[in-house]
Amino acid sequence: LIKGRRIDEELFEDLEGLLITSDFGLETSVAIIEEVRQRHHREMIKQPEMLRQLLRQVVLERLQSSQVDPQPWPEKPGVILVVGVNGVGKTTTIGKLAHYYRGQGQSVMLAAGDTFRAAAVEQLRLWGQRCDCPVIAQQQGSDSASVIYDAHNAAMSRGFDLLIADTAGRLHTKVNLMEELKKINRVLGRQGSRTTHEVWLVLDATTGQNAHSQVKRFHDDLGVTGLIITKLDGTAKGGVVVGLTQAFNLPIRFIGVGEAMEDLRPFDPEQFVEGFF
Amino acid sequence: ALSDRLDQVFKTLKGQGSLSEKNMEDALREVRRALLEADVHLSVVKSFIAKVKDEASGQKVLNSLTPGQQVIKVVHDELVAIMGERNEQLNLAAQPPVVVMMVGLQGSGKTTTTAKLAKRLLDRHQKKSLLASLDVYRPAAMEQLATVGREAGVDVFPGRPDADPRDIAQQALEAARRGGQDILFLDTAGRLHVDDDLMQELEDIKKLLDPLEILLVADAMTGQDAVGIARRFNERLDITGVILSKTDGDARGGAALSIRHVTGKPIKFLGTGETLSGLEPFHPDRIASRILG
């Protein structure tokens, strides 16, 4: 797009269009291009290639500001509560996370907290088998918080390093379903001396600006501690996360790049930005 | 909301003259902003705005509406016109069993929607369906369809995940013929529109079973990628319709306009919830209002 062109207003417009069609969103795209415009003036940039570097840098800075290195689990077991709207890839991601942490020598237990959807428990059980992790479950229709509570007790008494809890997909606008998650949060928060567990919100890379509403609601209700972006192996670039990390100051923990157990990578801002430009 | 922003643009214009070039420029900028925030694809927005500009320019300002309301009316009417007729039914005009194939990206709602459709056809039209899962990849996919099929009160073909989807499809067709079912639903595995092998798999199944309906199930929260996704599925399969799922959230649903614009195919139903009753016929005016915000 930039090759061999002169740096003029038309080029800036085209770059803004590129950001918009990568789901950065109108407001964020305009703000980024404005910053590029100002800095290119100050830094007296003449070559188009330097402009590409500048654009990359501006986007990278926005992503890096909210990235913090992952810390070791504060207690044993570490607990990760996985949440998100329907179909984004929570259950699959949990299978991948279990494999990832097993690969680091940790013992992992899974809690089948989706007590609602057809065959949700079976799906998680199969993932548990693949990485040799026990899955704590009750029958369909049971209380999600009670399954997760039981799993947490089991993980504590059996000395597991990590418990990952699956939850049913739910639209963030459904108050009663969000109340169920708040209850799970409280239940996890009161056990033993535990007051901190991770709450990771899974977002689908094909999602557009609705991601803002999703993050806002889940974060307001639960205190999200990390994001996971799935389906980046498709053509969607997930540009919406740039505006998200700025607005909510949340770290992106992992990205999903396929449907197999190994298709999970720790988030690398530089690689992510490469994908755009 | 867009109506407030447009009223701002036109606050000096109330009840006099006509919509001029200048105030149209500002108004259209607000419409562009609303559509982009609603996830309509940039190229679709550009072409849409050009059309609206033609429609609205030079219109006399009506006494019954503010200029802002007038612009919204032009935009709204144009959106509805593009979105197409409300409530286009499933095409079931063939010797039974009529084959309906459900396709789309991972997690878009195909399996759930398959059962919803079968339930609707049974309850409202007394049509009997056989559901067949061709998803040999996703863990417990076949169990999921078996469970929702049972809930819907319809038969589910007992497939196996170690079989080839093409074979399962043909066996299911045989079973539907023997069982005297009116409709055979093929629930396919979610896939990327850029996965050539898996798109070829769909083409093969289409060739073998000649479905009367090929329905793209698309998530209402899809962003700019909706154009690329819909274009690919349509190019390779010549889809016959679209179902927009998860419209019970607060996604503006601009993907609906993008998909319609790039494929020209009708949006037939809306997914409106997680339970099997969560399916409604498509309402162009409701979706248009929601996209405008």
Ligand SMILES: Nc1nc2c(ncn2[C@@H]2O[C@H](COP(=O)(O)OP(=O)(O)OP(=O)(O)O)[C@@H](O)[C@H]2O)c(=O)[nH]1
């Ligand atoms: N291509 C691709 N597909 C993915 C990825 N992550 C998950 N999927 C697929 O997305 C679909 C949905 O995944 P699930 O794990 O069932 O999603 P979920 O959020 O648990 O869904 P619900 O529990 O129903 O809300 C499945 O077909 C997965 O294989 C990814 O990174 N890339």
Ligand SMILES: Nc1nc2c(ncn2[C@@H]2O[C@H](COP(=O)(O)OP(=O)(O)OP(=O)(O)O)[C@@H](O)[C@H]2O)c(=O)[nH]1
């Ligand atoms: N709220 C809401 N949820 C829906 C709707 N349609 C489907 N879902 C949910 O979306 C999630 C994914 O649905 P599935 O039917 O498994 O999607 P799929 O396309 O078959 O997924 P893959 O086979 O993995 O590609 C499930 O949690 C469904 O309950 C809808 O209209 N509204």
Ligand SMILES: [Mg+2]
């Ligand atoms: Mg799940």
Ligand SMILES: [Mg+2]
């Ligand atoms: Mg499915």
